[in-house]
Amino acid sequence: xxxxxxxxxDSRALSLTERTINAxxxxxxxxxxxxxxxxxxxxxxxxxxxxxxxxxxxxxRLAETGIVRFERNKGFRxxxxxxxxxxxxxxxxxxLEVPAARHAANAAKAGDDHGLLAECKAxxxxxxxxxxLLFMTHDQRLHGIIxxxxxxxxxxxxxxxxxxxxxxxxxSTIKGTRTLSEVFEEHLPIVNAxxxxxxxxxxxxxxxxxxxTGRILLHxxxxxxxxxxxxxxxxxxxxFID
Amino acid sequence: xxxxxxxxxDSRALSLTERTINAxxxxxxxxxxxxxxxxxxxxxxxxxxxxxxxxxxxxxRLAETGIVRFERNKGFRxxxxxxxxxxxxxxxxxxLEVPAARHAANAAKAGDDHGLLAECKAxxxxxxxxxxLLFMTHDQRLHGIIxxxxxxxxxxxxxxxxxxxxxxxxxSTIKGTRTLSEVFEEHLPIVNAxxxxxxxxxxxxxxxxxxxTGRILLHxxxxxxxxxxxxxxxxxxxxFID
DNA sequence: CTTATGCTTCTAACATGCTACATGTCACGA
DNA sequence: TCGTGACATGTAGCATGTTAGAAGCATAAG
Numbered sequence: 248x249x250x251x252x253x254x255x256x257d258s259r260a261l262s263l264t265e266r267t268i269n270a271x272x273x274x275x276x277x278x279x280x281x282x283x284x285x286x287x288x289x290x291x292x293x294x295x296x297x298x299x300x301x302x303x304x305x306x307x308r309l310a311e312t313g314i315v316r317f318e319r320n321k322g323f324r325x326x327x328x329x330x331x332x333x334x335x336x337x338x339x340x341x342x343l344e345v346p347a348a349r350h351a352a353n354a355a356k357a358g359d360d361h362g363l364l365a366e367c368k369a370x371x372x373x374x375x376x377x378x379x380l381l382f383m384t385h386d387q388r389l390h391g392i393i394x395x396x397x398x399x400x401x402x403x404x405x406x407x408x409x410x411x412x413x414x415x416x417x418x419s420t421i422k423g424t425r426t427l428s429e430v431f432e433e434h435l436p437i438v439n440a441x442x443x444x445x446x447x448x449x450x451x452x453x454x455x456x457x458x459x460t461g462r463i464l465l466h467x468x469x470x471x472x473x474x475x476x477x478x479x480x481x482x483x484x485x486x487f488i489d
Numbered sequence: 490x491x492x493x494x495x496x497x498x499d500s501r502a503l504s505l506t507e508r509t510i511n512a513x514x515x516x517x518x519x520x521x522x523x524x525x526x527x528x529x530x531x532x533x534x535x536x537x538x539x540x541x542x543x544x545x546x547x548x549x550r551l552a553e554t555g556i557v558r559f560e561r562n563k564g565f566r567x568x569x570x571x572x573x574x575x576x577x578x579x580x581x582x583x584x585l586e587v588p589a590a591r592h593a594a595n596a597a598k599a600g601d602d603h604g605l606l607a608e609c610k611a612x613x614x615x616x617x618x619x620x621x622l623l624f625m626t627h628d629q630r631l632h633g634i635i636x637x638x639x640x641x642x643x644x645x646x647x648x649x650x651x652x653x654x655x656x657x658x659x660x661s662t663i664k665g666t667r668t669l670s671e672v673f674e675e676h677l678p679i680v681n682a683x684x685x686x687x688x689x690x691x692x693x694x695x696x697x698x699x700x701x702t703g704r705i706l707l708h709x710x711x712x713x714x715x716x717x718x719x720x721x722x723x724x725x726x727x728x729f730i731d
Numbered sequence: 732c733t734t735a736t737g738c739t740t741c742t743a744a745c746a747t748g749c750t751a752c753a754t755g756t757c758a759c760g761a
Numbered sequence: 762t763c764g765t766g767a768c769a770t771g772t773a774g775c776a777t778g779t780t781a782g783a784a785g786c787a788t789a790a791g
Binding site: 304307308311313332335336338339342343346350354398399400401402405409486487 | 546549550553555574577578580581584585588592595596640641642643644647651728729
Binding site: 288289303317318320321322 | 771772773774
């Protein structure tokens with residue numbers, strides 16, 4: 248027997264594959280990897296200073312969620328989700344996050360208020376500072392906290408992947424159409440309902456939020472120059488969501 | 490210019506990695522891979538007569554969906570989902586498949602009846618023949634067709650993964666508790682509503698079906714010898730689903 | 732007999748080698 | 762001028778080599 252004086256160092260520094268995933272996500276987010284362009288595992292491995300194996304594994308995992316697509320003997324591309332894919336993703340978010348808000352309200356304990364309110368404050372601050380990127384970060388964190396309260400790990404994983412896939416279409420949208428404060432204020436009734444333990448109210452507020460946000464995102468997506476086939480956002484909306 | 494006299498040969502035989510995935514799925518399904526036991530990539534690669542790379546990639550993809558878990562420098566295990574995980578999966582299925590049934594009903598055209606009815610007939614035949622495995626196959630196919638009609642590819646992928654993860658707890662359940670005919674009859678109102686174009690009806694019927702089936706699955710899961718922590722299925726049900 | 736220590740063995744994770752194939756270039760011939 | 766085919770280049774997919782670490786065991790130390 249021995250008394251434990253040292254904590255086990257938390258597992259290990261992240262696996263090289265996982266660090267590569269993070270690097271790739273970041274690269275996609277900030278535009279270092281141009282969507283649609285052709286890249287190779289060789290090239291990425293050299294840039295990151297690692298071997299091809301972890302890069303390939305990382306890309307395969309991203310491919311599984313639809314963020315990138317491999318083309319045999321040619322390379323891989325970062326995929327920009329089209330209007331149709333975007334509508335599908337919004338549908339999934341509504342289907343999963345609305346009940347999650349309800350469960351979060353039912354499960355919320357007194358101590359849980361703190362995290363929710365902290366993110367709200369941070370969002371508000373980012374809104375007044377007009378910092379879109381920071382705003383989106385806290386927006387995602389708030390939604391993440393709600394999912395955590397709901398406690399369904401599968402839902403958490405699914406939504407996280409979806410967010411990655413849709414991040415490419417996000418930032419361009421918010422700027423033009425709505426002020427950040429407007430978006431922020433949509434979140435207040437959700438948080439209040441959760442803190443109050445009002446399940447149905449939280450669900451209703453979350454539904455409202457996702458619908459209005461999704462509607463605008465989809466509308467912007469179809470009216471983009473590279474929209475492709477679909478030009479009718481209303482049709483997509485009724486087909487996949489309503 | 491040239492006139493096309495030959496059809497392009499249909500892409501390529503499946504990639505070795507994908508064939509390995511199928512082999513592993515099948516092996517898990519029929520019990521060749523004992524859940525909980527420790528295996529190694531070496532061993533699997535040798536058994537299948539391929540190199541370690543495609544096996545590792547296949548296992549990584551299965552790990553992503555939670556079917557197996559890697560343990561560094563030790564091996565990997567097939568994971569049996571516990572009652573809690575099962576409840577979470579049922580919640581996701583309800584959240585996604587209920588709206589999918591509604592959309593399927595709205596989108597169903599005359600020609601779509603055929604596939605639905607064919608699976609129904611096959612299910613009924615399997616029920617009268619007491620063939621549990623065949624019954625489950627057609628059950629899954631029917632649900633798959635409905636998702637296809639709904640047209641949301643993300644939902645399709647998510648549900649397919651979920652089904653894989655939950656297949657381990659499935660077969661033992663149905664046998665004892667209900668006759669296959671009972672389960673079959675739950676599907677009829679769903680299919681009828683879809684064919685009739687009755688969206689709300691299809692949603693209601695699907696919800697009913699998933700609730701009763703899920704309830705029983707969860708109840709059986711907690712009353713199993715290796716159930717683990719949770720013994721209260723009602724608590725799990727309200728926590729994640731209702 | 733009990734505890735500690737070194738050793739053997741196995742593993743995932745990572746690095747590197749190899750092959751078939753897709754694409755672009757370019758010289759050549761009609 | 763224009764189509765053709767050989768060739769060079771680059772890639773994913775797969776095979777194999779290498780390394781650090783975890784588990785078990787035997788043996789030595791107390």
